[in-house]
Amino acid sequence: MPSQLLSLVTAELAAPADPRAAAMAGALAARYPDTARAVLFYGSCLREANLDGLMLDFYLIVSDYRATYGKSWLGRANALVPPNVFPFEHNGLIAKYAVLSEADFARLNSPAADNVSVWARFAQPARLLWALDDLARQRAIAAVAQAAPTLFALTMPMLPSDTDIGVLDIWKTGFTLTYNAELRAEKKGRSLSIVDVDPDRYERFGRAALTQIAEQRGTGKAGEVPNALSPEQAAAHWRMLRRRGKRLSVIRLAKASFTYAGGIDYLAWKINRHAGTQIMIRPWQRRWPLLGAITLLPRLLRGGAIR
Incomplete structure (x- = not known):
């Protein structure tokens, strides 16, 4: 008999979501036909009635990093510093999605995680918008049920x-x-x-x-x-x-400058939206996004825009 918590998580993950977000999740899974296992929708956009102009947040759960990326260095990067984050657009909506293997998704929702980034998010509401089969669905639900x-x-x-x-x-x-x-x-x-x-x-x-x-x-x-x-x-x-989380935040930012086209503009948009700042990205920062992002950090930390 499933636990009370597992029943609550199962029902919440299966609750209705915006049809456009559901369609986007299906299109995202279709980009990885050989390894996609599940797609979860989370974040503040869950509560929004109008998704236009917003940045949606997804987690794409895959079976294996190497099979997902082939011979690319991205598989090694995903395994060493999970997750990889990429932009995605579909039918007028924009999103970012993080890629995790089933094994990493389960581990990073559990007390064995060495950082808070996954379980802190999935202790909050989410939707499981796509799953390859019932086994993939049940594994995703079991992983999320560890977060709280x-x-x-x-x-x-x-x-x-x-x-x-x-x-x-x-x-x-x-x-x-x-x-x-x-x-x-x-x-x-x-x-x-x-x-x-x-x-x-x-x-x-x-x-x-x-x-x-x-x-x-x-x-x-x-x-x-x-x-x-x-x-x-x-x-x-x-x-x-805290020590590991701060270091990982900087490392992921550096990694995203290679995996995320326009990543520094997204960073500025995100900070301005949440912290009420008016950061403007200069042309040289777009040309060298890694250096540009790193040069923003001291000012943002001093001003309290990021903590």
Whole structure:
């Protein structure tokens, strides 16, 4: 019998999405007919009624990197620093998509992940818009179902032990920690507003995550859910996640300058949209996008546009 959390994740991933996004997911999978396994739609565009002018976010799950890219260096890059990110256009919509293997998607949603980038996103709402077959669908669902318990397991030891903590407090603290573990172009408080948009959803998913953790570990004398890590161990783990997350953000930015046509313009658009800045890209930065992107970082960090 499936767990309560798995049932919630299954239903949410299967919920209706904008038909144009669904068509885009199918077209994206068709670009990789030999290795595409699933396509997931996530991010703020899920809540938008009009997708025109927005940048949609997809994850393309593949069976194998080498088979996906052939002899190209892209397969090695995807394996060494997952994911690769590419632009995509279909029927007037624009998107970016990240490529992960099934194995990496499962690992990066679990506590075994060495960075927060995947499980932090899939602890939030998403849609599974395309799957090759039922096995691919079930594997994608199982991977996503790990995300909320991962967030809770790593967040709970970071909370004060002498304070009454609610489920939504765990989510908000967890998202704050994850935002601090990456270079994010977001306004201050964005990590809290994620939960405030749909508190009922996060209450239900949070309680289901706690139930699953309790079933795996048992409960204490007062019915409390035990922590897997001590506060000291958890703090050390988050320090590692922050260090690695910041480094990976820069490495992925550098990699995207080779895989993503117009990547520096997208970077400026993203930062301006989320941080309220007015960054203008100069011609020389488009000509040398890697150098241009790197030269933006100190100014953005000083100004708080990315954190």
